[in-house]
Amino acid sequence: MLSNLYPEVPLEEKQRLFDQVKADARFEDYLYGCYECGICVAACPSARFYDFSPRKIAQTLAREDIEMFYEQMNDDIWNCSQCFSCVRCPRHNNPGGLITIMREVAVTNGLRSTKEALAGYTRIIYKIMTTGTQVSPDMLQEDAFPDWGPQVKEVASHLDLWRRALPPETLHTTGLSWQVEERTMLELYTIWKLTGVLDMISELDEGLHDIMEEVMDDALEDQGFTIA
Amino acid sequence: MAVDRLLVIGAGPAGLEAARGAADMGKEVLLVEATGELGGTPYAHYATLTPHLQETHDAMQEMLDGVKTHPAIDIRYNTRVVESEGQAGNFQVVLESTDGTRATEAVGAVVVATGFTHFDPGRETQLYGYYEFEDVITLVDAEHMMKDGRIVRPSNGQPPEKVAFIQCVGSRDRHIGNRWCSKVCCGIASKQAIEIKRMLPNAKVFIFYIDMRMYGFWEDQLYWKAQEEHKVNYVRGIVTEILKKGDKLLMKGEDTTMGRPVEVLMDLIILSVGMEPSKGTLEMANVFNIPREDHGFLATVGEPLDTVTTPVAGVFVAGAAAGPKDIEDSVSMGGAAAIKAVSFLNRLSKSLA
Ligand SMILES: Cc1cc2nc3c(=O)[nH]c(=O)nc-3n(C[C@H](O)[C@H](O)[C@H](O)COP(=O)(O)OP(=O)(O)OC[C@H]3O[C@@H](n4cnc5c(N)ncnc54)[C@H](O)[C@@H]3O)c2cc1C
Ligand code: SF4
Ligand code: SF4
Ligand code: SF4
Numbered sequence: 001m002l003s004n005l006y007p008e009v010p011l012e013e014k015q016r017l018f019d020q021v022k023a024d025a026r027f028e029d030y031l032y033g034c035y036e037c038g039i040c041v042a043a044c045p046s047a048r049f050y051d052f053s054p055r056k057i058a059q060t061l062a063r064e065d066i067e068m069f070y071e072q073m074n075d076d077i078w079n080c081s082q083c084f085s086c087v088r089c090p091r092h093n094n095p096g097g098l099i100t101i102m103r104e105v106a107v108t109n110g111l112r113s114t115k116e117a118l119a120g121y122t123r124i125i126y127k128i129m130t131t132g133t134q135v136s137p138d139m140l141q142e143d144a145f146p147d148w149g150p151q152v153k154e155v156a157s158h159l160d161l162w163r164r165a166l167p168p169e170t171l172h173t174t175g176l177s178w179q180v181e182e183r184t185m186l187e188l189y190t191i192w193k194l195t196g197v198l199d200m201i202s203e204l205d206e207g208l209h210d211i212m213e214e215v216m217d218d219a220l221e222d223q224g225f226t227i228a
Numbered sequence: 229m230a231v232d233r234l235l236v237i238g239a240g241p242a243g244l245e246a247a248r249g250a251a252d253m254g255k256e257v258l259l260v261e262a263t264g265e266l267g268g269t270p271y272a273h274y275a276t277l278t279p280h281l282q283e284t285h286d287a288m289q290e291m292l293d294g295v296k297t298h299p300a301i302d303i304r305y306n307t308r309v310v311e312s313e314g315q316a317g318n319f320q321v322v323l324e325s326t327d328g329t330r331a332t333e334a335v336g337a338v339v340v341a342t343g344f345t346h347f348d349p350g351r352e353t354q355l356y357g358y359y360e361f362e363d364v365i366t367l368v369d370a371e372h373m374m375k376d377g378r379i380v381r382p383s384n385g386q387p388p389e390k391v392a393f394i395q396c397v398g399s400r401d402r403h404i405g406n407r408w409c410s411k412v413c414c415g416i417a418s419k420q421a422i423e424i425k426r427m428l429p430n431a432k433v434f435i436f437y438i439d440m441r442m443y444g445f446w447e448d449q450l451y452w453k454a455q456e457e458h459k460v461n462y463v464r465g466i467v468t469e470i471l472k473k474g475d476k477l478l479m480k481g482e483d484t485t486m487g488r489p490v491e492v493l494m495d496l497i498i499l500s501v502g503m504e505p506s507k508g509t510l511e512m513a514n515v516f517n518i519p520r521e522d523h524g525f526l527a528t529v530g531e532p533l534d535t536v537t538t539p540v541a542g543v544f545v546a547g548a549a550a551g552p553k554d555i556e557d558s559v560s561m562g563g564a565a566a567i568k569a570v571s572f573l574n575r576l577s578k579s580l581a
Contacts, residue, residue, distance in 0.1 A: 033455030036464060036485040059485065063461050068486075091452075 004067045006074065014070040020105045021061070021069075021098075030097040034058040040086035040095050052079040054086045054095030061098055074113040077102045110203030122208055125201065130215050132188050133177035137163060186223060189216040193227045230317035230576035233258060234569050235335040237309055237512060240268020241288075241555045242547025243341030244295050245562025246569070250339075251300035253570045258333060259295070259303045260323060262508055266292045266303070268343055269548075270555060275374035277555065278412075278419055279449040308508065312338075312515050316542025317576045336576060337542045337569045338516065340526060341562065342508035344548035347398025347406070347501040355397060356470045356499055363388075363477055363494075364470060366397075366501045367413065370420055379424050381496050383475065387428050388495035392479060393417040394467050395437040399502030408523050410502030411552040414441045417500045418450040418460070425458040434461045434492075436481060443554075465490065470497060502552070509549040516543050525551040536565040544569050 239261035311322035349358040467481035546565040547558035
C-alpha cells in the first residue's frame, strides 16, 4: 500500500523475489493467516532491542504487500535471532521460519543489503563451513570484541595452556572449538555441495566461495571422493 | 375459560420454529405473516447461508414445508396484527390483510417473531456515499446479486478487480445511536468474500474491520477459510471516507496495525450493514405494550436465563425482534418460546378449568 522506500528498484524485481519466497516448499506450513495479535512480538527477543516485528513479517507476506516485503528483505530480516520463540503463534504460523526463507532468498540473490549485513561474518562462515565448528578459541583477540573485557588479553597470550587445562582431550584445540574427525568434515563438505548451500555463498561473496570450494574439493579428492 | 390457541407473529426462522414446536406439542397455532411467503428475511434476500454456504431455499425448504403442511397451523399470509385487547388467556387480536380486510381472532398467548431490518446507510449522514456512488452497495445488495450467481460493478456491469468490505456500518456507533454489535456481519462479510473469490479468483478482496467477531465455529468455518484458503485480506482500520476518482472509488482510512494511512482505489465497496428492530417489531411493542430494552429491541425478563419471556404476561419473543441474532440463535429461541408459551397455556387451562 503506502510504503516505498526503494523506488529505484522496479516492482518486477521485488515481485520476483516475493515469488521465490512464496514458492519455497516450507512456505505454506509457515504461514496460515495472521490475527495481528502480537503474541509472536511479545515472545521475540529481537523485538525488545530493535525496531523489528515478526508480526509485520507475517502480515506483510499474508497480504502480499510487495513493497513492504522488499523493505523487510533489506531492513528487517537480519534483526531476527532465529530462536523460534514466535512459533507460539495461535494460528500455527512460524514467522522465524518465514524469515529463514527470506534470508535464503536474500543470500542466493546476493542483495546488497545482505552483503553488508553479513560482511562481518566472513570468518565465521568460513570456519563453520570448512570445520563444522563456529567460534574458535583463537578468535579471542583483545581487539576483536572489546566488550569481552581486559582479561581476554591474558587468556589469549597463553591460549594453548588454558585449553590443555580442560579435562576433555577433544577440547585441547585452539584453531577449532573442538576436535573434528576428518570423516565428519568430509561428510559436511559433501552435504554443503549436494544441498546447494555452498553455491548460495557465490552470489554473496564470490572470493569466499572459491576459497571454500577449493578447500573442500582438495580434501575430498585426497580421499578419493568425487561429488558430481 | 382460557383460549387454548397460540398466535405466532412473523414467519422467519424464529416464528417458523415456534409455530412448528407448539403445533407438535398439540396446540392450535395461528401464524400471521406480513408478506406472501414464509422464511423471513433470509429466504427473501440471501443467496446462501452460513456456515456451509448452502443455497438458502434448499437449506430452508424442509422447515417451510413442515409448517405449510402441518394440520394444526393456520397460516395467514399478507396479514399484520394491528390491535389487541384483553389479556393473557384471552387476547382479542385484530388482523388486517394487505387488501384492507380485518378479522378478529381469539388467542391465549402470543409469540412475537417480527425480526429485524437492515440498517439504511443513507438514513443519517449519507454514510459512505451509498446513495451517491453506484458501486457502493450493502451486504444485502450483494446477496441479491449472488442470488443471480454473479457479482459485478453496478455502474458498468463488469466484474470488479478490487473489492472492499467496510464492517460495522450502522453498528457500534454512538453518533448513529446504535451501540450494539450486530453479531452476524463479520461472518457474512467473510462468507461473501469466499463467494466472490470463488466466482472471481483473481479479484483482490479486503475486509476493513474494528475487530473481527466470529462466534464459535464461524472462526474456522468462515474467517480462517476466507483468510487462509481464499487469501482475503483483513485490515484492521475503518474507512473514514470514500471519494470518486475517475471511474473508481478512493477509500481513505488507517491501517492501524501497520501504523500508516491507507488510500486505495476500489472497484466495488460493500457496506456491512447491521440490524435494527423491524417496523413490525416496533408496531408489536405498541400493540401489546411490550417495553423495549435499552437498544430499542423487545425486552425480556430474567436474562440471561430466560431469553423469551417479555414483561407482559402471555407474550413471548423469539429471534431478532429481541436483538441481533443469527439463525441458530433465532431458531433456538423459537423452540424455547414454543415451550414457554405451551406450558403457559397449559397452566392457564388448568387454573381456569
Ligand atoms: C446480510 C445478512 C445476511 C445474513 N445471513 C445469515 C446467514 O447466512 N446465517 C445466519 O445464521 N444468519 C444470517 N443472518 C441473520 C438472519 O437474517 C437472522 O438471524 C434471522 O433472519 C432472524 O430471524 P427472525 O425470524 O427473528 O426474523 P426475520 O428473518 O426478520 O423474520 C421476521 C418475519 O416477520 C415478518 N413480520 C415483520 N413484521 C410483521 C408484522 N407486523 N406482522 C406479521 N409479520 C411480520 C417479516 O415479514 C418476516 O417474515 C444474516 C443477516 C444479515 C443482515
Ligand atoms: S525466530 Fe526471530 S522473529 Fe521469531 S522470536 Fe526468534 S528472533 Fe523473534
Ligand atoms: S504471526 Fe501469529 S502470533 Fe504473530 S501476530 Fe500473526 S497470528 Fe499473532
Ligand atoms: S458482527 Fe462484526 S461487522 Fe457486525 S457489528 Fe459486530 S463487529 Fe461490526
